[in-house]
Amino acid sequence: MPGVPDISPQETWEALRNDPDATLVDVRTDAEWNFVGLPDLSEAGKQPVLIPWQLYPSMQVNGAFTEHLRKAGLTPASKVYFICRSGARSLAAGQAAQAAGFPHAYNVADGFEGPVDTEGHRGQIAGWKASGLPWRQR
Template structure:
């Protein structure tokens, strides 16, 4: 397996806009969706698919992850863009999906919030929020 291609949040937005078979899969936890926010794809006529890679609070890997993708109607024909907080969990989730029948998987570099800045805060240096892409509180 060649690995998972990395794609910037801005390139992900463009891919989601241009491609009807492109899906943003947000693999963060319920707590993150509820308290940190979500990508807002309403201008594209889409919604992020919310499937946690790890289950809060134990943070155990979701053993049914690929099955959840299938239940959502996704197939090998879809291009899947995996997003987490900083790009680490999404890389693991995307690699697992790729190995389980979803060959067109991409990791969104720096995720939703990106790395911490000099003051220890996320969302300002890189990632979906820092790139000025639409998002909302749940």
């Protein structure tokens, strides 16, 4: 298995806008979706698919994750871009998806908020928000 490639937020956005088979799966928790915000894909005519990789508050891995991908209508032909806060959970989710028969899994590099800056804040250096891509509060 070749592994899950890291794709920049900008390349992800272009794929979502131009490829009807491209889907963004946000694997963060309900709390993150509610309090941090979500990618806004309305300009691409899409919505992010919200499936947590870990369940809040225990942060136990979601044992039904790949089943939820199928229930969301994703197939082996789908190009699935996984995003989390900074790129770690989404990489694990992409690996699980590949192992479950979704060969076109991609990790959005630096996630939604990216790494912390010198002041300890996220969303400024890299990632979806820092790249100036559309997002909204829930």
